[in-house]
Amino acid sequence: MKEPSAPAPADLRNNPDYVRVYDQLGREVYVEKAKWRTEILPGNLKANWDAPDALYSMIVGALQDGFFEDVQQAAEHLCQIDSSPDRATTVYAIVLMKTDHLDEAERVLTSYLQQHGEDATILTNLAKVYSARSQLDKAEATLWHALELDPNLDNGFAWYTAIYRDRGGEAAGLDAMRRIAALPGSWRAQLSLARAALDANDFNAAMAQYGDAFSRLSASPTTQMLMLVSGDLGQHGHPEIALALTAPHFHPEEHGLAVGNNLIKANLDLGNSAEARRILDALYALQRPDWKDTLDFWDTAITKAGLEKRAVAEGEPLESIALVTQGPVWLKPDSLAVPLFALPPGLLKVAIIGSTAEFSDAPSQVELQITDAPGRLSRALPLFLAEQLAFHSGVSVETLTPWVNRNPGGFMLSGQPWDVEDAIGYAEMSSKPDYIIICHLKLQESPELAELRIVRTADQQVIGTLDQRFAMQALQDGLPQLASKLIDKLSELTKVSPRSSPLYRLVSGSNFPDYLLRLEQLLAVRTASEQNAGPEFLYGPREILQGNIELCAANPQNVATRLLLAQTSISMKSVHPDVVREFKDKLLLLQQQHPLPTKAQAVIQGLFSEAFS
Numbered sequence: 001m002k003e004p005s006a007p008a009p010a011d012l013r014n015n016p017d018y019v020r021v022y023d024q025l026g027r028e029v030y031v032e033k034a035k036w037r038t039e040i041l042p043g044n045l046k047a048n049w050d051a052p053d054a055l056y057s058m059i060v061g062a063l064q065d066g067f068f069e070d071v072q073q074a075a076e077h078l079c080q081i082d083s084s085p086d087r088a089t090t091v092y093a094i095v096l097m098k099t100d101h102l103d104e105a106e107r108v109l110t111s112y113l114q115q116h117g118e119d120a121t122i123l124t125n126l127a128k129v130y131s132a133r134s135q136l137d138k139a140e141a142t143l144w145h146a147l148e149l150d151p152n153l154d155n156g157f158a159w160y161t162a163i164y165r166d167r168g169g170e171a172a173g174l175d176a177m178r179r180i181a182a183l184p185g186s187w188r189a190q191l192s193l194a195r196a197a198l199d200a201n202d203f204n205a206a207m208a209q210y211g212d213a214f215s216r217l218s219a220s221p222t223t224q225m226l227m228l229v230s231g232d233l234g235q236h237g238h239p240e241i242a243l244a245l246t247a248p249h250f251h252p253e254e255h256g257l258a259v260g261n262n263l264i265k266a267n268l269d270l271g272n273s274a275e276a277r278r279i280l281d282a283l284y285a286l287q288r289p290d291w292k293d294t295l296d297f298w299d300t301a302i303t304k305a306g307l308e309k310r311a312v313a314e315g316e317p318l319e320s321i322a323l324v325t326q327g328p329v330w331l332k333p334d335s336l337a338v339p340l341f342a343l344p345p346g347l348l349k350v351a352i353i354g355s356t357a358e359f360s361d362a363p364s365q366v367e368l369q370i371t372d373a374p375g376r377l378s379r380a381l382p383l384f385l386a387e388q389l390a391f392h393s394g395v396s397v398e399t400l401t402p403w404v405n406r407n408p409g410g411f412m413l414s415g416q417p418w419d420v421e422d423a424i425g426y427a428e429m430s431s432k433p434d435y436i437i438i439c440h441l442k443l444q445e446s447p448e449l450a451e452l453r454i455v456r457t458a459d460q461q462v463i464g465t466l467d468q469r470f471a472m473q474a475l476q477d478g479l480p481q482l483a484s485k486l487i488d489k490l491s492e493l494t495k496v497s498p499r500s501s502p503l504y505r506l507v508s509g510s511n512f513p514d515y516l517l518r519l520e521q522l523l524a525v526r527t528a529s530e531q532n533a534g535p536e537f538l539y540g541p542r543e544i545l546q547g548n549i550e551l552c553a554a555n556p557q558n559v560a561t562r563l564l565l566a567q568t569s570i571s572m573k574s575v576h577p578d579v580v581r582e583f584k585d586k587l588l589l590l591q592q593q594h595p596l597p598t599k600a601q602a603v604i605q606g607l608f609s610e611a612f613s
């Protein structure tokens with residue numbers, strides 16, 4: 001399959017002039033419809049010309065995008081090679097109808113009926129041909145016969161009931177449903193009648209219809225049946241009944257998001273977060289990038305529900321400690337990648353502490369919550385400054401992250417800057433640095449402000465201050481400059497000469513904010529694997545890995561981003577080994593498509609092997 005070359009901005013999602021696709025790394029990609037139509041679609045059709053399943057999927061996708069004429073020849077060819085002649089005939093007839101070839105559509109459909117016998121879907125489309133010619137009586141008679149063959153055909157059922165609703169109002173529409181419900185094997189009409197009963201607050205009548213529908217089944221319930229039952233009962237305030245009727249029949253690989261979405265919501269409504277999480281993980285494991293937004297939404301909802309159960313009681317005493325990260329968060333001192341950078345030991349020891357921010361709508365009391373933008377940045381900035389000092393200043397550096405040491409614990413975010421004594425107290429929990437840098441963010445108004453204080457620990461004196469304005473929506477315009485100021489200021493104050501490592505390159509431009517996000521997420525993953533953080537602490541593990549992959553693909557020769565991904569994968573293995581296994585193929589493909597310089601490639605490949613072991 002020919003693929004577009006690069007992802008496009010997310011603001012194109014709702015632009016009708018673009019087509020959304022996914023590349024092999026799972027990245028969301030947008031292509032102008034005109035370009036897709038003329039440059040990509042023809043090549044994809046040609047590449048799959050003799051692969052019926054793939055060709056059928058491409059034709060259906062093209063029809064959804066409105067490219068009817070473009071797939072007419074392919075649809076005709078599909079009729080000649082497909083082992084499922086009903087689907088091939090149906091899609092070809094639809095193409096012919098959309099291109100105003102009604103006579104040819106009728107010929108194709110009637111030819112199928114003559115060769116293969118009666119089929120509800122084929123007859124429904126034949127009825128559409130008659131309707132397009134304004135042969136309304138013939139269309140309705142053909143449609144009814146299609147329903148006699150399959151009363152649960154969604155398109156035919158909706159069309160038939162709409163005809164009578166348009167003629168005689170809601171009562172006539174309900175009568176049409178009852179006629180269909182009387183047909184052998186009907187269940188869809190019963191479900192629609194049950195919904196009408198729920199709308200009328202007649203629960204007993206609805207349950208009678210559900211009982212009738214399930215009693216008529218000769219096989220397992222279909223995806224649509226489970227979706228309708230679970231959705232209607234859930235929306236009408238009966239999640240427990242929805243689960244009782246549908247959950248025993250649910251198989252993620254068969255029923256997918258359409259049913260799983262409703263079951264997750266029903267479980268959350270009943271407070272069953274663990275079962276909701278189990279269903280969510282099963283759907284994530286199917287690796288459908290087109291489901292990502294919905295699954296991420298439920299991931300957030302489940303995490304919030306878990307936090308509500310673990311709220312901090314008023315007056316509860318809280319003990320905090322400092323989590324220590326030596327050097328860059330993605331380069332542990334014992335990492336196989338350390339020799340790549342060939343850095344001599346630092347002449348002085350510097351500690352950096354953040355985790356404080358002033359911002360609007362800050363809570364007035366201690367509470368547990370999902371990590372938000374102020375919290376992430378309050379931890380990401382010290383991590384970023386630490387790696388900048390490690391590679392550009394002749395010092396050894398560590399980052400201190402305050403941690404609430406309860407069961408389960410969590411990152412601390414304070415609304416007030418640390419005073420010097422408290423900051424040094426955190427530093428002395430691990431070592432005795434020569435200097436400590438205290439970071440504080442003021443985010444109440446834009447442009448926002450980052451403030452640094454440089455403290456000499458020997459006499460607890462503030463010997464230097466720095467600040468930098470920046471915009472939360474463009475972190476690349478300000479925070480790298482703050483790092484440069486800090487390197488220069490430390491050199492001035494300590495007489496330690498700056499240094500550099502050719503292999504370390506800063507991620508720049510619009511990728512920089514994402515890099516900061518991934519730094520903080522690695523800290524969270526490492527913490528989840530090393531501390532008593534609890535099952536809900538690590539939020540969005542799949543988004544973390546996918547986001548890192550996309551960052552690496554956008555910076556294909558950057559060793560730091562690849563090490564960040566590798567270390568995240570290794571740490572993730574301790575928390576969610578199943579998630580790492582899901583991403584194995586993508587990680588190996590990234591290494592194959594975007595190889596690094598030889599030594600770095602070999603080292604990072606070894607780290608990925610550790611993650612997969």
